[in-house]
Amino acid sequence: MTDQSVMTYVPEHAAKDHPRVPREKIGVLIANLGTPDGYDYWSMRRYLNEFLSDRRVIDYAPWKWQPLLQLIILTKRPFTSGAAYKSIWNEDKGESPLMTITKDQTAAITDRMNDMFGDRVMVDFCMRYGNPSTFSKVHEMVAKGCTKLLFFPLYPQYAGATTATANDQFFRALMKEKWQPAARTVPAYFDNPQYIEALAKSVEAAYAKAEKTPDLLVVSYHGMPKRYLMEGDPYHCQCQKTTRLLKERLGWTDDKIATTFQSVFGPEEWLRPYTVEEVARLAQEDGKKNIAVIAPAFSADCIETLEEINEEIQESFVEAGGESFTYIPCLNDEPAHIDVLSQVIADNLKGWIG
Template structure:
């Protein structure tokens, strides 16, 4: 073999990849359906025998649910940039992190587990740019099989197609990181200083999972409760209650349910309510529509007076500092 004819292969760089859940490309019915199909076909998300689940998914759910989901996305869609809030904030997070730690040998990018930009496309791009080392940060503070683990699954599948695989390090969870808790407490204090009323209660609402997943050993609920406990240890001005939202289907999910809890609060004398969603790294349809529109309407209708949502950490400096700290632990010095 003539050594002078060796193919030109870039090497020697490190890639950092932020990965969030995902988003449809638009609010159109077909784009919503495509996104839902990918999401709800994940065996980590729906642990039902595929021979039973696929007919239900394709014949019923993907026929009727896209219209309902599209209606929700249209309420919170960023029309000026024509993208979802989750895509906007995840891109901004990657850009701000790049400005902090990026250089010629350290490339920062982002991907989505479902939808675009895909994990596979971004891993291939980082490999083409010469990344021999990869550090992946799934943007889920509390580990769950249906979130962090499925990101890992997709990364492994993508690496299986590579002849020269990069080294890989995945940051599994950060539910009790001091900078994370500090950032959440700062966001609560910032909101309470801005509003003209005093909250009777603060709800810490996390995305739910079926109780059966917890019974099988998923640590997610424990991580959520740990985050809430650490917030309450630092912030004692108001009572904080943990609930779980976004349940789907007829089976039992982690309780107490956010929607049912909020509906009952006015009867118990809670008229002024703040909600924070610590498990979401970016505001999205679950926070902006499900909580700040649906839950707010329900609370006011049942007799509540004041309701507000504490924004997710999004692309705040506290959040980017947290990402930098987490990632730098895994970088080769």
């Protein structure tokens, strides 16, 4: 049902009994991975079931994967994942940090769009897994008069398990609409000069504040099975290019920066080196006692950065003899990041709006 606060009108030359319709708008729907509604067992189980049942994420045959998932993994993992979420939960707002940050990003982007285009552009956000769902937000935006929709998965580097599955869900949502809007999706922006500049400035700021200048910057990306790379997924190559462009912007030599991959899951070999193992090796074998870690594949701090990097990976480094560990936060809702995202949106709205 159309929100009553939306401006409506009766089309010119329409019959007197024609229903009022909302005035046309352009919608920008940003999307992130998702978050459980809470860290209790059942909230975690619902979230993990949706996430781990996605064939883009785990592509094993359902007859083989689902019994293992339902009978073993989802019996135990909600407890461990729930404990991890509890350690970072925003108790004041009753939500995960990813939800808080995504809301803040949406509000900031809305302000920028208003400055650029007035009230002709509507901005909202959805999650691929959990709430608010892609289906609910697409329907809401169409009901509010969005006849054109720009869908923006907030992943700088493209991967089938992130960007593609978000787009899949967006297209499924469009299939439910009686009157489909015109639709576009935003491509990866891993080599966008503004994005690289924002990353570089965050590194420079962190190094300036560090008590000890790090010996090495570990650039940690979310992992994926190596098989996906061999099957044509460009993620690994785009991650490597992001690191190279960051290194060049900082004016560093190769020995000052390294690319690693985190969040390994399951029995397959994943993209290497694994962050949790590499930071320990750096401390033990290479004598790198002071390191910094940044995670450019994440547009907002989340369980993989706040808990995995800042707790598990840091612990691995310290236990191996490391002394100083600096985590450089994601770009989140920093003005430079909002500038990047807003410009990417404006570029992709060309032809729809001046």
